[in-house]
Amino acid sequence: MRWDDFRTSDNVEDRRGLPIPGGAGGLGIGTIVVLGLLGWALGIDPRLLIGGAEMLSRQGEQNYQQQQGKQGVPQDQMGRFASAILGNTEDVWKDVLPTQTDRQYKPPKLVLFSGATRSGCGAAQSAMGPFYCPLDQTVYLDLSFFQDMKSKFDAGGDFAYAYVIAHEIGHHVQNQLGILPRVQQRQQEVGPTERNQLSVRVELMADCLAGVWANHSEQRWKSLEPGDIENAINAAQAIGDDRLQRQSQGRVVPDSFTHGSSAQRTRWLTTGLKSGSIQACDTFRASRL
Known part of the structure; x- marks a missing residue:
């Protein structure tokens, strides 16, 4: 993936190297x-x-x-990469969101951390993986997750890593569209199975929105290289709930899915890549899964 020409974003706070906070509930x-x-x-x-x-x-x-982390573009290679991908998502969504939905795009912040940190949604730990907190409109990312993708899931490559960041930015787009608040309200009203199904739809839509970003980034910056799409699809397959459950517990329990199967994640990422359309990412239609 050619990302050196991307504009780097200043909406980055680098907390790597700061002391790891204690537990949220006081003493263990x-x-x-x-x-x-x-x-x-x-x-x-x-x-x-x-x-x-x-x-x-x-x-x-x-x-x-x-304590505050360092603000602005990090100087190390992976920090610059994350800042560049964030900057490119900003440049894409500031055009795509108003054009397709008549809403202005307000960029989120990206916090880089190591081990653990605080978020507006509570404690953030590396084991949780990257996540978006709608309360402070911030993406939290421990860059060691990319090493895990490569070593544990054989899902390396810059575009695969960029897909992970773009997926979290997809949640921010959902938040800007008012989708996340409505889903969270509904999840409080239903049982565990439907709650998980709603979570799956949210995650698959974020996969699709990551594809929408990649579509428009490629059109404007010609950033993709041979093998990039295959790497991203491989990453989507590697972190499907069915594959992760089979690896960890030897069986698959679909009712407990929260992110979608490998096939679903691949299909929705591909839908966004091919269409470049937010409307095509509507996973909440009953027949869309």
């Missing part, structure tokens, strides 16, 4: 047990030790929350 049960035993052994009321530790924990978390 293990710490409480240890402090309880220590208090008993020393003849000190354990409540005093636990209370003091909780106070220090909260103070530490407040200090962390006051």
Whole structure:
């Protein structure tokens, strides 16, 4: 993928290297047990030790929350790559969204972190993978996820990584269109199975919107190289719920899907790539899955 000519975005906050915050709920049960035993052994009321530790924990978390990462374009290769892909999504969506939906595009922020950080939606951890928080309109990304894609799923390549970022930006587009708030409201009203089905539709639409971005980026910047589309499709297949479940538990439970099967993710990414149309990404029609 040719991305060196993309405009890099300043809407990046680099928190890599900052201290990892503590748990959202204060002290862990293990710490409480240890402090309880220590208090008993020393003849000190354990409540005093636990209370003091909780106070220090909260103070530490407040200090962390006051810290800010570096703003602007990172200087390392992968940081620049993420900034360039973000900048290109901004340049595409600022034209496509008003043209196709008559809505102005307001860019999100991208936070790069390592290990764990805070988000407007709570704690963010590397194990969660990249995600978009609609409350602060920010994408959170630990760049080590790309290494995992290559080593664990054999799904490497710049365009495959760009697809992951564009998928999260797709959620921001959904938020701007008012889709995410409506889905989240509906999810509070239904049972687990339908809640998961709604999540699948949201994720597949984000896959399709990533394809829409790639379509328009290719038209304007001629950014794709031979093999790029195949790499992105391979990535979509590798992170399908059915394949991940089969690898982790040896069986597939469709009712528990939250992102869609490999076939579904591939089909919707391809739909966006071919059409370049937001309307073609309507996964909420009953017959569209």
